[in-house]
Amino acid sequence: MVNQSSYYKGIAAEDIVADHYKRLGYVLKETRFKSAHGEIDLIFMGQREWVFVEVKCSKTFDTAAARILPRQIQRIYAAAQDYLSDMAGDVDCRFDAALVDKVGRVEVIENAFL
Template sequence: MRAGRGRRAALSGLMAEDNVLRHYQRAGAVLRDSRWRGQAGEIDLILQDGPDLVFVEVKSAATHAAAGGMLRPAQIRRIMASACDYCGRHGLDGATMRFDVALVDGLGRVEILANALVQD
């Protein structure tokens, strides 16, 4: 039973990421990496949006509000550390970075919170 829930959650997360990726691509962004794992943790999507590198954390739940409530300060720190790791490994130390949160509700609707992540 527990394994089935975990598998469903993983598939649901992948579908949400794909949905968010299509949303960004329709707006002209180009995928650089997905589910990239650095020393500090994983970044769901890394996109090139004009001159900006966009690091996207995707959260999905029944409602956008519930999805947004799932993001914690420790995770924000890990995402930012991973973004710096990514830039260092790819020679992008001077790149302009943006940290977005993409919320996906139970109906698959996407809400993008641009520049949503800031470190305390």
């Protein structure tokens, strides 16, 4: 069972990150998108591309980043393929890591999983 405190901290971090992207002009399309292959925390549409965002919250940005593991990245890629499967033609996309520290600051790493 997931610790309720951690669950609510994660939801709050996702809200902070969503607001960050919205201020930059992105349109939020999905939150906590689930497919048979995995989950994506936030999905945005930019002017030219889809942006899939993994949100991690911890005391520091470094400890948050360290919590993104290779197996999780594979699941995010697979879930993104599921999400994009109904779209015709080639679609530009990007995979970001959005890190939230203990005071709510956000650091975004664009194309984090390359």
